[in-house]
Amino acid sequence: MTLSRDIIDRTLSSRLGERASQVCEILMHAGFDTWWVGGAVREMLRGYLPQDMDIATAARPDDVIKLFPKCDEIGKKFGSIVVSHRGATFEVTTFREDDVASDGRHPESVRFGSREEDAARRDFTVNAIYWNPNNGKLFDPFTGEQDLSERLIRFIGDPETRIHHDALRMLRAVRFRARIHGQYHPETFKAIRSLASLAADLSGTRIAAEMEKMLLGPHPERALEDLWETEILHATIPELAACKGIAQPADYHHEGDVWDHTLRCASAFTEDHGADTRWAAVFHDVGKIKTFVLKERIRFDHHAEVSGEIIRAVFQRLQFSNARIDKIAWIADHHMMMGSFATMPPERKAHWYYHPWFVELLQVMWLDIAGTDPADFSLYEEIVSDYNHFLDEHPRPPKALLSGDEIMEILGIGPGEQVGKAVKALADAQVRKEVTTKKEAREFLKDLPNTL
Numbered sequence: 460m461t462l463s464r465d466i467i468d469r470t471l472s473s474r475l476g477e478r479a480s481q482v483c484e485i486l487m488h489a490g491f492d493t494w495w496v497g498g499a500v501r502e503m504l505r506g507y508l509p510q511d512m513d514i515a516t517a518a519r520p521d522d523v524i525k526l527f528p529k530c531d532e533i534g535k536k537f538g539s540i541v542v543s544h545r546g547a548t549f550e551v552t553t554f555r556e557d558d559v560a561s562d563g564r565h566p567e568s569v570r571f572g573s574r575e576e577d578a579a580r581r582d583f584t585v586n587a588i589y590w591n592p593n594n595g596k597l598f599d600p601f602t603g604e605q606d607l608s609e610r611l612i613r614f615i616g617d618p619e620t621r622i623h624h625d626a627l628r629m630l631r632a633v634r635f636r637a638r639i640h641g642q643y644h645p646e647t648f649k650a651i652r653s654l655a656s657l658a659a660d661l662s663g664t665r666i667a668a669e670m671e672k673m674l675l676g677p678h679p680e681r682a683l684e685d686l687w688e689t690e691i692l693h694a695t696i697p698e699l700a701a702c703k704g705i706a707q708p709a710d711y712h713h714e715g716d717v718w719d720h721t722l723r724c725a726s727a728f729t730e731d732h733g734a735d736t737r738w739a740a741v742f743h744d745v746g747k748i749k750t751f752v753l754k755e756r757i758r759f760d761h762h763a764e765v766s767g768e769i770i771r772a773v774f775q776r777l778q779f780s781n782a783r784i785d786k787i788a789w790i791a792d793h794h795m796m797m798g799s800f801a802t803m804p805p806e807r808k809a810h811w812y813y814h815p816w817f818v819e820l821l822q823v824m825w826l827d828i829a830g831t832d833p834a835d836f837s838l839y840e841e842i843v844s845d846y847n848h849f850l851d852e853h854p855r856p857p858k859a860l861l862s863g864d865e866i867m868e869i870l871g872i873g874p875g876e877q878v879g880k881a882v883k884a885l886a887d888a889q890v891r892k893e894v895t896t897k898k899e900a901r902e903f904l905k906d907l908p909n910t911l
Contacts, residue, residue, distance in 0.1 A: 461604070462590070462597070466503050471592060478547040479512040480592040485526055486551075487593060491518035492574060494589035494598065501585050504607055505639065514542075514551045515577055515589065523551050538569050556580045575600060582621060582628045583635060584613050610641035618650030626657040629691055630669040637673060637682040651689050659694040663777040666695050674737040680726040683741070687718070696777075698769050699741070701748045708757045713832040717747050724830030732826070735783060736819045738774075739790040740826040745769045746791075767792030790820050797824055800842050805853070812849050813856065821846070857889045860900040869904045881907055 470476040479495065486493040493516040499509035516523070523540045524530055531541035538553040554577035556570050574589065581587040584603035590596070597604070601615050612632050614621045621628055629651045636643060643651070658666070673682035686692040692700040703718040714723050724740045732740075746765030752758050767788040774784045800808065811817055821843065828834050859882070866881050867873060884907060888894040894903050 462503055462595075463506065466506055466508070467595070469508055470503060473508060475512065475547055476509070476592075478545050479514065479549055482514060482527075482542060482544050482549055482551065483592055486514075486516050486518055486523070489518070489522070489526055491516050491522065492554075493517070494574070494591050496577075496589045497581075497586045500588045500590045500597075501603075501607065501639075503590070504588065504604060512549055514549050515554055515574070516551060517554055517574070518551075519553055519571065523553075527551075536569065538571060574598065579615065581615055582631060584615055585611075585635065585639070587615060606644075607639070610639050611644055612636045612639075612641055612647060613644035614647050614650070618647050619654060622650055622654045622657065626654070626661055627665055627669060629655065629658055629689070630661075630666065630673075630686075633682050633685045633689070633691065634669060634673045634676065636685060637678040638676050640678060640681075648689075651691070655690040656694050658691045661695070667774075667777040667779060671734055671738075674725070674728075674741065675734060678726075679728060679737070680722040683722060683725055696773060698745055698748070698773050702745060705747055705751055706757055707747075710756070711831070714830065717744050720744065720830050722830075723832075724826045727826050727829035732822055733819070735787055735790070736822045736826075739770075739787045739794075739819070739823050740830075742766060742770050742773070742787070743791045743794050743823055743827060745773075763792055763795040766794075786816055786819075789816060790823050793820055794823050794827060796820075797838050797842060800845065805849070808845075808849055809853060812846055817846075854890070856886050859886065860889065860894065860897050861885065861904070866904060869901055870907070 471480055479499075483493045483495070493514060495512050496515040497513045499512040502509045518526070520532070520535045520538060520540050523542065524532065524535075527540070527542040527544060529543035531543075534540065534550075538555045540551050542549050542551045553571050554574050556572045556576045556579070578587045578589070578598070578600045584601040584606045586603070587599075587601050588603040588607075589598035591598075606613050612635050614628070614632075632643070632647060632651060635641070670686075673679055673686075676682070683692075686695075687700055687703060690700075699721075702721055703716065705717040707716055707720065712720060714720055721741055721744065724743075725737070728737055728740075743766055744759075744762065746762035746767070746769055747759045749765050749769075750759040750762040752760070770788040770791055771784055774787060779787075796811075800811065803811070814820075821839075824839055824842075825836070828836055828839055861869070863878055863882065866885070867878055870877070870881060872878065881904065885894065885900060885903060888903055889900075894900050
């Protein structure tokens with residue numbers, strides 16, 4: 460495995476690659492040893508066009524700031540400056556050795572060092588490969604290229620020491636193993652398995668950010684299975700780990716238990732599935748843990764609502780925004796509604812079909828079916844057909860020109876039925892294109908009280 464001329468040419472001719480090369484050239488022209496490092500080099504060695512480039516340099520932060528006035532200095536004390544160059548941004552980090560952390564999360568201090576010392580502080584051998592875009596040289600002190608050819612995830616140095624310095628490295632190992640469809644070095648796996656409980660001390664934000672990268676990356680089902688196998692999931696999200704071993708009705712779920720179903724859902728992700736859809740799909744059946752009962756068959760009555768409740772608790776702990784929590788919980792809470800839409804009157808369909816999260820609800824319904832054996836999409840396809848037919852006959856109403864508060868102020872009324880009537884009347888007028896501006900909306904409302 461080595462960098463091919465084709466991938467080098469494609470990378471350097473790309474907009475991002477060209478500008479990253481120019482940043483390196485500016486730093487080197489000023490006398491500072493400078494290299495691309497990490498993910499960009501790893502992806503190029505694998506034959507892929509990198510989507511971002513991290514740059515490591517001998518230049519100190521103040522030197523970088525002088526050379527690139529357009530920059531973000533928020534990471535300056537850790538030796539990192541985000542440089543803006545010709546419309547592209549790059550993280551430019553001074554060679555350093557900062558592998559001391561008081562709590563496994565935050566470095567106490569940063570010491571600037573040499574390129575060799577910078578390589579030694581990195582987590583995995585496949586992330587410690589440097590490439591110079593100006594002369595084409597590779598610097599690979601820990602044989603990361605060879606490990607990459609074996610698809611091997613291996614800690615640099617003593618694995619247990621690396622994990623104690625920052626427990627997030629265990630989750631990163633899982634993510635990179637899934638990304639390269641790889642395998643663990645035996646000592647790396649052994650250390651992760653034995654120290655998985657340390658992940659419980661990580662902040663919810665860091666856990667969520669790393670897991671979201673797993674869900675959005677290749678082979679998310681492998682990452683999830685590894686999180687369970689290593690017991691990282693037990694330490695971080697025990698509610699999800701508990702899905703393993705929760706039996707399902709054999710007649711309807713040949714794929715196995717709830718965990719097996721969850722993995723099949725994750726393996727069915729496609730490019731049009733966004734992060735919130737993927738989180739909702741992974742957690743949509745977490746309520747089955749609490750609702751399992753054995754009657755005439757295995758049943759999970761009201762598990763969707765319970766899933767929504769569990770999601771709210773878990774995602775608050777993971778420090779998601781309230782808006783995202785509401786959305787993901789709502790999707791899980793309603794994922795069992797497919798059978799209801801066919802019999803709804805048009806006004807109720809409008810409530811659902813116009814809902815801003817309905818498309819993602821449909822996506823999770825599709826993933827739920829895709830994760831089931833046998834998979835029967837007939838009802839789903841009927842709903843999609845009805846949804847499209849409904850929108851053709853009832854075009855989505857335009858965005859309201861005035862808020863409810865504005866309407867009440869104009870009409871001089873308080874909350875109540877009259878406000879709802881006014882909102883509907885204004886919306887209908889917008890659909891008929893009788894009202895197209897805020898000014899026209901206000902004039903329309905002034906004449907409305909006579910008809911309410």
